[in-house]
Amino acid sequence: MAHRVVIIGGGFGGLYAARALAKAPVEVTLVDRRNFHLFQPLLYQVATGGLSPADIAAPLRFVLRRQKNTRVLLAEAIDLDAERRRLILDAGELSYDSLIVATGARNDYFGHAAWKRYAPGLKSIEDATEIRRRILAAFEAAERETDAEERRAWLTFVVVGGGPTGVELAGTLGEIANDTLKDDFRNIQPRESSILLLEGAPRVLPAYPPELSQAAERALIRLAVRCRTGVRVVGIDREGVDIETASGRERIQARTVIWAAGVAASGFGEVLARRTGCRLDPKGRVYVEADLTLPGRPEIFVIGDLAHARDRDGNPLPGVAPVAIQQGRYVARLIEGRLKRSSVGPFRYRDRGSLATIGRAAAVADIGRWHFNGLAAWLAWIFVHLMYLVGFQNRLLVLIQWAFHYFTFNRRARLIAPDWRYFARSREGPLSGPNPPEPAVPVG
Amino acid sequence: MAHRVVIIGGGFGGLYAARALAKAPVEVTLVDRRNFHLFQPLLYQVATGGLSPADIAAPLRFVLRRQKNTRVLLAEAIDLDAERRRLILDAGELSYDSLIVATGARNDYFGHAAWKRYAPGLKSIEDATEIRRRILAAFEAAERETDAEERRAWLTFVVVGGGPTGVELAGTLGEIANDTLKDDFRNIQPRESSILLLEGAPRVLPAYPPELSQAAERALIRLAVRCRTGVRVVGIDREGVDIETASGRERIQARTVIWAAGVAASGFGEVLARRTGCRLDPKGRVYVEADLTLPGRPEIFVIGDLAHARDRDGNPLPGVAPVAIQQGRYVARLIEGRLKRSSVGPFRYRDRGSLATIGRAAAVADIGRWHFNGLAAWLAWIFVHLMYLVGFQNRLLVLIQWAFHYFTFNRRARLIAPDWRYFARSREGPLSGPNPPEPAVPVG
Numbered sequence: 001m002a003h004r005v006v007i008i009g010g011g012f013g014g015l016y017a018a019r020a021l022a023k024a025p026v027e028v029t030l031v032d033r034r035n036f037h038l039f040q041p042l043l044y045q046v047a048t049g050g051l052s053p054a055d056i057a058a059p060l061r062f063v064l065r066r067q068k069n070t071r072v073l074l075a076e077a078i079d080l081d082a083e084r085r086r087l088i089l090d091a092g093e094l095s096y097d098s099l100i101v102a103t104g105a106r107n108d109y110f111g112h113a114a115w116k117r118y119a120p121g122l123k124s125i126e127d128a129t130e131i132r133r134r135i136l137a138a139f140e141a142a143e144r145e146t147d148a149e150e151r152r153a154w155l156t157f158v159v160v161g162g163g164p165t166g167v168e169l170a171g172t173l174g175e176i177a178n179d180t181l182k183d184d185f186r187n188i189q190p191r192e193s194s195i196l197l198l199e200g201a202p203r204v205l206p207a208y209p210p211e212l213s214q215a216a217e218r219a220l221i222r223l224a225v226r227c228r229t230g231v232r233v234v235g236i237d238r239e240g241v242d243i244e245t246a247s248g249r250e251r252i253q254a255r256t257v258i259w260a261a262g263v264a265a266s267g268f269g270e271v272l273a274r275r276t277g278c279r280l281d282p283k284g285r286v287y288v289e290a291d292l293t294l295p296g297r298p299e300i301f302v303i304g305d306l307a308h309a310r311d312r313d314g315n316p317l318p319g320v321a322p323v324a325i326q327q328g329r330y331v332a333r334l335i336e337g338r339l340k341r342s343s344v345g346p347f348r349y350r351d352r353g354s355l356a357t358i359g360r361a362a363a364v365a366d367i368g369r370w371h372f373n374g375l376a377a378w379l380a381w382i383f384v385h386l387m388y389l390v391g392f393q394n395r396l397l398v399l400i401q402w403a404f405h406y407f408t409f410n411r412r413a414r415l416i417a418p419d420w421r422y423f424a425r426s427r428e429g430p431l432s433g434p435n436p437p438e439p440a441v442p443v444g
Numbered sequence: 445m446a447h448r449v450v451i452i453g454g455g456f457g458g459l460y461a462a463r464a465l466a467k468a469p470v471e472v473t474l475v476d477r478r479n480f481h482l483f484q485p486l487l488y489q490v491a492t493g494g495l496s497p498a499d500i501a502a503p504l505r506f507v508l509r510r511q512k513n514t515r516v517l518l519a520e521a522i523d524l525d526a527e528r529r530r531l532i533l534d535a536g537e538l539s540y541d542s543l544i545v546a547t548g549a550r551n552d553y554f555g556h557a558a559w560k561r562y563a564p565g566l567k568s569i570e571d572a573t574e575i576r577r578r579i580l581a582a583f584e585a586a587e588r589e590t591d592a593e594e595r596r597a598w599l600t601f602v603v604v605g606g607g608p609t610g611v612e613l614a615g616t617l618g619e620i621a622n623d624t625l626k627d628d629f630r631n632i633q634p635r636e637s638s639i640l641l642l643e644g645a646p647r648v649l650p651a652y653p654p655e656l657s658q659a660a661e662r663a664l665i666r667l668a669v670r671c672r673t674g675v676r677v678v679g680i681d682r683e684g685v686d687i688e689t690a691s692g693r694e695r696i697q698a699r700t701v702i703w704a705a706g707v708a709a710s711g712f713g714e715v716l717a718r719r720t721g722c723r724l725d726p727k728g729r730v731y732v733e734a735d736l737t738l739p740g741r742p743e744i745f746v747i748g749d750l751a752h753a754r755d756r757d758g759n760p761l762p763g764v765a766p767v768a769i770q771q772g773r774y775v776a777r778l779i780e781g782r783l784k785r786s787s788v789g790p791f792r793y794r795d796r797g798s799l800a801t802i803g804r805a806a807a808v809a810d811i812g813r814w815h816f817n818g819l820a821a822w823l824a825w826i827f828v829h830l831m832y833l834v835g836f837q838n839r840l841l842v843l844i845q846w847a848f849h850y851f852t853f854n855r856r857a858r859l860i861a862p863d864w865r866y867f868a869r870s871r872e873g874p875l876s877g878p879n880p881p882e883p884a885v886p887v888g
Contacts, residue, residue: 035580035860052496054857061628062854071630074584074860091588125859136479140518144535184505186515393848393856397841404837410506412837413498415569416479416518 002027002069003339006087006096008077008268010037010060013102013304013324015390018070020332025339028070029094031087035059035074038125039389041321042398044165046128047258048135048172049180049411053125055398058390077103077268080275082297098299098335101268101286102328105305105319108264108283115236119158119257122165131258135173136416138256139181142188149253155193156254158241160233161261162199163207164356167216169258170197171358174223179409195225196252198243200261202230205356205364207318212364215373219362233261263319265306276300281308281316290346292331301334303327309347317349321388326350355381360406446471446513447783450531450540452521452712454481454504457546457748457768459834462514464776469783472514473538475531479503479518482569483833485765486842488609490572491702492579492616493624493855497569499842502834521547521712524719526741542743542779545712545730546772549749549763552708552727559680563602563701566609575702579617580860582700583625586632593697599637600698602685604677605705606643607651608800611660613702614641615802618667623853639669640696642687644705646674649800649808651762656808659817663806677705707763709750720744725752725760734790736775745778747771753791761793765832770794799825804850 003026007014010032018030036057045051060072079088080099087094107121120130135157142154159170173195181190197204197220203213204220204227217227228245235242240253265284273280278294279287285308286294292309294300304324309317317323330347337344353367357378365377382402386395405411447470451458454476462474480501489495504516523532524543531538551565564574579601586598603614617639625634641648641664647657648664648671661671672689679686684697709728717724722738723731729752730738736751738744748768753761761767774791781788797811801822809821826846830839849855 035584035858052498052857053859054496057859059628059856059858061625062858065627074588140479144518181505183509184503391856393845393852393854397844400841400844401837408837410837412503412835413496414479414503414506415497415501 003097003335004029004095005098005100005335006031006094007100007102008032008087009102009104009304010034010072011040011102011104011304011324012321013104013328014100015060015063015328016325017100017102017303017328017332018064019067020329021335022067022069024069024332024336026069026098026335028067029073029096030060030064030070031073031075031077031089031094032060033074033076035061035072037063037390040123041385042389043122043125043128044168044172046125046413047122047131047169048176049132049414050172050405051398051401052413053129055394055401056389057125058394063390078271080271082275082300085299096299098301100301100303100328100331101272101306102302102304102324103266103268103306105263106266107259108262109259110262112236115259118236118238119160119241119259121259121263122169123263132413133416134256135176136414139185139188139190140416141255143185144187151188152194153240153253154255155188155190156196156240156252156256157193158196158198158252158254158257160198160236160241160257160259162197162201162204162227162229163260164205164354166197166199166260167204167220167356167358169260170195170225170227171220171223171362174220174225175359175409176411178224180411182409191224193224195223196254197225197227198231198233198241199227199229200232204229208354208356208364208366209371212366212371212373216356216358216364219358219373222362223359263305269302269306272300272302283308285316291334291344292327292347301331303331309349311349311351320354322352323349325388355384357381447541447779448473448539449542449544449779450475450538451544451546452476452531453546453548453748454478454516455484455546455548455748455768456765457548457772458544459504459507459772460769461544461546461747461772461776462508463511464773465779466511466513468513468776468780470513470542470779472511473517473540474504474508474514475517475519475521475533475538476504477518477520479505479516481507481834484567485829486833487566487569487572488612488616490569490857491566491575491613492620493576493858494616494849495842495845496857497573499838499845500833501569502838507834522715524715526719526744529743540743542745544745544747544772544775545716545750546746546748546768547710547712547750549707550710551703552706553703554706556680559703562680562682563604563685563703565703565707566613567707576857577860578700579620580858583629583632583634584860585699587629588631595632596638597684597697598699599632599634600684600696600700601637601639602696602698602701603639603641604680604685604701604703606641606645606648606671606673607704608649608798610641610643610704611648611664611800611802613704614639614669614671615664615667615806618664618669619803619853620855622668624855626853635668637668639667640698641669641671642675642677642685643671643673644676648673652798652800652808652810653815656810656815656817660800660802660808663802663817666806667803707749713746713750716744716746727752729760735778735788736771736791745775747775753793755793755795764798766796767793769832799828801825 005026005028007030039056042056075089109115138154145151159166177190177193205213232244286302287308305319334344357363361375363377363381364373449470449472451474483500486500519533553559582598586595589595603610621634621637649657676688713728730746731752749763778788801807805819807821807825808817
């Protein structure tokens with residue numbers, strides 16, 4: 001019987017591991033709760049109405065349909081029997097010879113679970129359509145509002161976290177307020193919106209070289225985004241955000257708050273810790289060996305955002321797509337090597353650099369010794385993102401929408417759902433406006 | 445003060461009325477619960493994964509942004525004070541000089557409200573994403589199912605109603621089973637699916653000439669769709685459908701049932717009846733005068749699917765987009781005429797013909813004395829639908845997706861959401877499989 005490889009998670013790590021095993025003499029089962037691979041780097045564009053969910057979601061079965069040694073199973077992994085090498089699913093069990101765990105990360109509110117309701121993070125399609133709904137609904141509520149102070153609160157948008165995702169979100173919000181919605185309303189001027197980007201470090205994009213942080217801040221200022229650095233968020237409720245700065249405590253009245261401040265590893269790390277005795281770091285990530293296996297469990301690999309792996313200098317690798325992709329391919333090579341009894345060295349991350357975009361023709365690039373920004377960085381960003389987007393059709397459609405967006409400033413994916421009645425209740429219900437009384441029903 | 449026109453509903457009737465009033469010396473307020481105009485004729489393509497919701501939804505504010513005499517209000521009309529000429533909204537009131545009611549239709553289950561849960565209809569974006577979820581989830585459940593009979597029930601799809609929507613849905617289901625999902629599964633053969641189209645009349649497309657019904661049936665048979673005509677549905681539950689035929693009662697085991705059998709007018713007709721004394725037909729449509737006004741209320745117009753208007757021979761006009769568009773334009777002309785004190789004759793529907801598509805390169809056309817089918821009808825269908833789709837960008841993106849679909853058989857908008865857990869409960873919960881225990885959370 002062929003060597004059985006079970007992969008949990010169809011994100012970058014899991015999908016690239018599966019693809020790299022296409023020609024190996026193994027039987028691959030890819031398990032995911034969702035039927036699609038999500039291209040997370042463009043999720044913020046769904047959250048801001050620039051793209052539709054399907055543009056950045058490739059059906060896993062379709063992507064792997066020609067790979068005859070691979071099957072896709074729509075299921076949730078809930079437990080592990082490490083001794084008998086069996087993965088426990090919500091319905092049934094799976095035996096494995098090698099297990100690749102690539103279940104990724106989720107939003108982390110630093111112990112303030114109550115903030116989640118008022119400040120959604122951006123990890124899933126549902127998160128993105130919910131954020132889109134809140135942004136568009138806030139402008140609608142402002143258009144209807146007669147009280148000036150209330151209206152200002154509706155037109156204040158706070159993004160918590162000045163990393164790449166926060167910068168991308170804030171920059172896009174600036175474009176929406178200044179350009180996209182310019183002529184859409186009769187009672188409000190969307191460009192009078194106040195967009196705040198809050199960051200705890202002394203500068204935005206703290207993982208980038210300082211001159212690129214400055215370039216990003218300048219680009220954000222041109223989009224009327226105000227960056228507030230050295231700021232600690234100490235409270236979030238439905239009316240706004242409480243912050244602490246060097247000069248004391250402060251209150252920001254804002255009806256729309258988006259969380260881009262942190263992620264923690266997904267829950268499967270706890271299953272691994274319980275069942276194999278492996279250790280987790282404070283963010284819930286699993287400490288792995290140099291070959292990405294669990295200590296004492298050479299048949300279990302952990303990759304991507306769930307893994308705490310280190311570079312040559314001992315620094316933990318960042319939770320970005322290139323790390324997950326390279327780890328997925330490395331593990332596939334290692335498994336194939338073991339079957340051939342050829343040895344494969346430890347995992348080495350080849351850092352090809354980082355890119356973050358701010359808005360039209362504005363981005364920053366940190367590629368080896370090259371630090372640059374502006375149009376060249378933006379074009380590099382477009383090229384890299386289209387290259388890694390799965391599916392030729394998706395690439396073409398996204399490129400066309402970007403081209404339209406560039407020349408017309410329009411964003412077409414602007415559906416608010418379920419419907420207006422959630423707002424109508426704003427004066428009566430316990431929650432006001434875009435926080436619906438029931439779980440939101442997003443529509444793509 | 446300018447003459448105030450209030451329009452309820454941003455569908456074909458309401459939107460084309462608003463646009464036709466662009467140059468008139470009036471103040472227009474378009475009221476809708478949704479922030480977008482929905483191109484309903486292509487809704488079945490969202491339900492079958494060919495298009496994304498945003499492809500067929502144009503933001504009303506964007507469409508009307510340059511029309512300075514017009515504002516859009518996101519609100520729900522809940523009552524009417526006809527004496528004082530005030531429309532009561534969920535939040536606030538609006539005074540009008542002319543009122544255009546264009547609130548459209550909803551699914552009608554002929555008094556069997558309980559069927560709705562098991563057989564969703566196709567009127568809204570939520571309906572479409574829910575149907576998409578059920579179709580894709582049924583194939584996933586079949587892939588996991590080990591019992592042969594259960595698996596057959598998961599792979600049986602029933603479309604109730606053989607009008608244009610039912611024919612389009614059944615034909616597309618045939619394409620999905622035969623082509624789109626061909627290589628996607630390992631345990632099932634999607635082409636072994638059984639797709640049934642049930643129609644009460646003796647032939648499908650009963651409103652078309654008999655030779656086109658025959659052509660449609662032949663095209664459906666090529667897609668492995670079985671048409672059962674002269675069939676009456678007497679029961680729908682979560683396990684299947686009960687029908688009555690000439691030869692007696694029969695049970696069809698099917699886990700996916702789609703309702704395309706009938707629509708009734710939206711609820712605002714009842715408000716009109718209560719507040720103005722106007723009469724409704726058995727489908728809830730409002731009997732209107734030859735100029736589309738309410739009897740005795742020349743300032744209130746009813747158009748589109750909510751109106752019961754008649755052609756010269758006394759037959760009621762069908763609930764299709766061309767009728768609503770022409771009525772919207774007519775009412776705009778009439779209101780402008782009244783202000784100029786010039787008279788406008790009664791409304792006359794100019795029937796430019798009907799088109800229905802079945803699948804790739806298969807459609808039927810009934811245009812005046814010309815009845816034709818096949819490729820020519822299909823190209824005519826594509827041309828007409830793209831022409832009326834609002835927004836140049838939408839047109840281009842839809843055309844590209846159709847071209848891809850034509851050449852690759854792929855359908856890209858195949859997201860199942862919320863997630864797999866709804867299925868995991870199928871053995872435990874009161875409902876099996878794609879009927880989730882809570883209201884479905886669609887994702888575009």
